[in-house]
Amino acid sequence: MRKCSIQALDTVFETIAEAAVLYLPVDGDNGASYKKWEKGTVMSNALNTVRSPKDFFFPQSENLMEFRTSGKTIEVIDKREEKEDFVVFGVRACDVKSFDILDRVFLNEPCDSYYADRREHGTIVSMACTRPVETCFCQTFGIDASNPAGDLSCWKTETDVYFQANTEKGEKLLAAIAGVTEESDDTAVKAQQEKTREIMKKLPLADLTTEGFGAGKTAELFNAPEWKELSQSCLGCGTCTFVCPTCQCYDIKDFKTGKGVIRFRCWDSCMYSDFTKMAHGNPRLSQLERFRQRFMHKLVYYPENNDGVYSCVGCGRCLAKCPISMNIVKVMRTIGGKADE
Amino acid sequence: MQKVTGELLINKALELLDNGTVNRVLGWKRGEFAYDMTPAVFADAEELKNNFVFNDFCGANFSKYLIAETRKEGKVLVFLKPCDSYSFNQLLTEHRFDREKVYAVGIPCEGMVDISKVKKAAGDGILDIVCENDGLVVKTLYDTDKVIDCKEVLAERCVSCKSRKCVAYDELLGENGDVLDSSRFDEVEKLEKMTEDERYAFWQNELSRCIRCNACRDVCPACTCEKCVFDNPDSGVENKAVSDSFEEKMFHIIRAFHVAGRCTDCGECSRVCPQHIPLHLLNRKFIKDINEFYGDYQAGAEVGSRAPLVNYTVDDLEPSEAVQKGDADNA
Numbered sequence: 035m036r037k038c039s040i041q042a043l044d045t046v047f048e049t050i051a052e053a054a055v056l057y058l059p060v061d062g063d064n065g066a067s068y069k070k071w072e073k074g075t076v077m078s079n080a081l082n083t084v085r086s087p088k089d090f091f092f093p094q095s096e097n098l099m100e101f102r103t104s105g106k107t108i109e110v111i112d113k114r115e116e117k118e119d120f121v122v123f124g125v126r127a128c129d130v131k132s133f134d135i136l137d138r139v140f141l142n143e144p145c146d147s148y149y150a151d152r153r154e155h156g157t158i159v160s161m162a163c164t165r166p167v168e169t170c171f172c173q174t175f176g177i178d179a180s181n182p183a184g185d186l187s188c189w190k191t192e193t194d195v196y197f198q199a200n201t202e203k204g205e206k207l208l209a210a211i212a213g214v215t216e217e218s219d220d221t222a223v224k225a226q227q228e229k230t231r232e233i234m235k236k237l238p239l240a241d242l243t244t245e246g247f248g249a250g251k252t253a254e255l256f257n258a259p260e261w262k263e264l265s266q267s268c269l270g271c272g273t274c275t276f277v278c279p280t281c282q283c284y285d286i287k288d289f290k291t292g293k294g295v296i297r298f299r300c301w302d303s304c305m306y307s308d309f310t311k312m313a314h315g316n317p318r319l320s321q322l323e324r325f326r327q328r329f330m331h332k333l334v335y336y337p338e339n340n341d342g343v344y345s346c347v348g349c350g351r352c353l354a355k356c357p358i359s360m361n362i363v364k365v366m367r368t369i370g371g372k373a374d375e
Numbered sequence: 376m377q378k379v380t381g382e383l384l385i386n387k388a389l390e391l392l393d394n395g396t397v398n399r400v401l402g403w404k405r406g407e408f409a410y411d412m413t414p415a416v417f418a419d420a421e422e423l424k425n426n427f428v429f430n431d432f433c434g435a436n437f438s439k440y441l442i443a444e445t446r447k448e449g450k451v452l453v454f455l456k457p458c459d460s461y462s463f464n465q466l467l468t469e470h471r472f473d474r475e476k477v478y479a480v481g482i483p484c485e486g487m488v489d490i491s492k493v494k495k496a497a498g499d500g501i502l503d504i505v506c507e508n509d510g511l512v513v514k515t516l517y518d519t520d521k522v523i524d525c526k527e528v529l530a531e532r533c534v535s536c537k538s539r540k541c542v543a544y545d546e547l548l549g550e551n552g553d554v555l556d557s558s559r560f561d562e563v564e565k566l567e568k569m570t571e572d573e574r575y576a577f578w579q580n581e582l583s584r585c586i587r588c589n590a591c592r593d594v595c596p597a598c599t600c601e602k603c604v605f606d607n608p609d610s611g612v613e614n615k616a617v618s619d620s621f622e623e624k625m626f627h628i629i630r631a632f633h634v635a636g637r638c639t640d641c642g643e644c645s646r647v648c649p650q651h652i653p654l655h656l657l658n659r660k661f662i663k664d665i666n667e668f669y670g671d672y673q674a675g676a677e678v679g680s681r682a683p684l685v686n687y688t689v690d691d692l693e694p695s696e697a698v699q700k701g702d703a704d705n706a
Binding site for chain 1: 406407408411412413414415416435440499500501502516517584586587588589590592593594606608613615616646647649650651
């Protein structure tokens with residue numbers, strides 16, 4: 035483990051930015067968002083960004099290819115841009131975990147090369163939480179907010195920042211900042227973790243469990259009568275899906291340019307009426323069906339196809355942002371079971 | 376702090392359920408925390424007693440839900456805050472639901488609280504909020520309990536409340552208020568005073584945060600098209616991609632045009648925006664212009680009124696004069 039003083043953090047950023055584009059969370063009037071680091075950029079201490087960092091690997095919209103016609107020939111142009119190496123600094127434990135969930139979808143055969151390109155060029159530097167809030171429930175999914183994964187893990191105390199490499203990429207980055215950091219033991223980190231874990235126990239959602247969900251539960255849960263009540267006031271907007279770090283559905287569309295077609299991909303939302311619309315029409319005609327799809331996907335279908343891993347990381351963004359305050363926690367409380375108290 | 380209590384509303388609902396006036400009740404359902412109420416339909420007395428809530432966090436406007444609710448069997452009870460009652464009238468003006476299938480109870484409102492302001496004032500990790508007199512006692516994970524003046528954390532739309540008068544109801548709980556001389560156009564005036572470049576920069580900055588979640592449209596009581604043009608894949612416009620910075624602006628500007636003259640200024644669009652974009656300012660600019668060009672008009676103040684944009688009088692301003700007037704205002 036290595037460390038630097040809080041004051042030296044700017045030098046660390048400067049060193050990282052010499053070799054790669056550096057992004058970090060920055061405070062704004064309306065919450066924190068990831069911004070490109072420039073000299074003088076101050077890293078946010080906010081618990082999390084309004085939008086998740088999934089954009090770095092899976093942007094909301096991207097051009098895939100272009101078809102240009104000239105006479106009787108069609109030219110197919112790959113719209114992929116040359117990727118630079120980049121570092122995302124300050125990713126919380128929940129969001130780091132979301133990359134694993136996206137990886138299982140995009141890196142599985144057939145591998146999504148657009149996504150893989152970005153993953154290859156990106157290095158994740160995580161940041162341990164010290165002040166979780168009432169909407170946090172990462173521990174429900176086995177995530178330890180005080181011990182975030184990522185290529186390089188960080189802990190920020192009142193005086194210092196500690197670094198621990200977890201992967202080859204992390205080792206490389208740690209070596210790059212070796213000149214501005216020093217060797218350290220993990221006493222301060224251990225103490226901070228202890229403290230954070232105590233706070234986690236006191237969170238109002240600490241008792242939330244995945245009991246009643248998971249692989250093999252489709253038959254039992256699909257026709258649960260509770261879906262009707264849970265979905266009855268859903269507006270059908272895409273807020274929950276678009277702030278979610280693990281929502282991975284997308285649509286591929288063609289845009290006519292006049293000289294040809296640009297094929298692009300954009301995030302889709304299972305809450306939208308044209309979601310998975312096919313030649314025959316739409317398989318989910320009611321908001322109940324669309325609403326159910328979102329939660330069944332996260333809590334049943336995904337774990338069924340991915341060794342029991344749930345596709346929620348408990349970041350709490352949907353809890354904070356849903357216009358009607360309906361969310362996965364309320365679904366789990368209503369349909370699943372509470373832990374024995 | 377609200378003058379009517381949840382208990383009073385529950386008792387009214389129980390009475391109307393019991394005497395058969397209605398068979399269900401639209402209300403705010405208790406959440407996980409002190410501030411995350413969900414709109415719900417209550418058909419059961421026990422459920423009402425246990426989970427119906429009314430307090431400073433019940434901002435959701437139920438009027439739009441009546442379109443779907445009135446297609447069901449029996450009469451539904453709806454509680455209307457003053458600003459909700461304007462939406463209610465506007466929807467009736469547009470023949471969007473069957474008035475006979477609704478029993479409306481008007482309730483006074485002292486303004487709703489914006490939870491993000493509470494979080495800023497009281498700190499992270501809100502464990503509980505108790506409404507006491509004109510203050511909120513906020514219990515947090517990291518700080519000592521804080522008492523916050525409700526006025527300090529009112530939602531933006533309530534700070535510049537246009538009316539405390541319920542304009543539609545079968546029955547009123549408490550006393551009706553008055554139409555207020557509000558400051559709601561102050562921000563619009565500031566925008567009008569900007570140069571074109573400044574104004575462009577302002578909206579560029581605000582709208583660039585848009586994630587096209589469509590929450591503003593989906594919550595809007597004036598957006599009641601059975602199929603929105605942005606949801607029609609054959610329309611050629613995109614409903615979920617921010618394809619470029621121009622298109623996301625177009626979405627909001629088209630929407631503002633579409634609700635011009637029909638928007639009652641309920642402020643739901645700005646309340647639900649996950650990116651805190653002040654969308655209500657677009658609508659208020661239209662309202663202000665309509666007032667100035669054609670005389671004061673409040674959508675939803677009564678049922679059946681003709682908005683100036685869909686009405687013709689010989690005194691109407693010619694479009695060219697409107698443009699000139701607009702230019703003069705900006706000069």
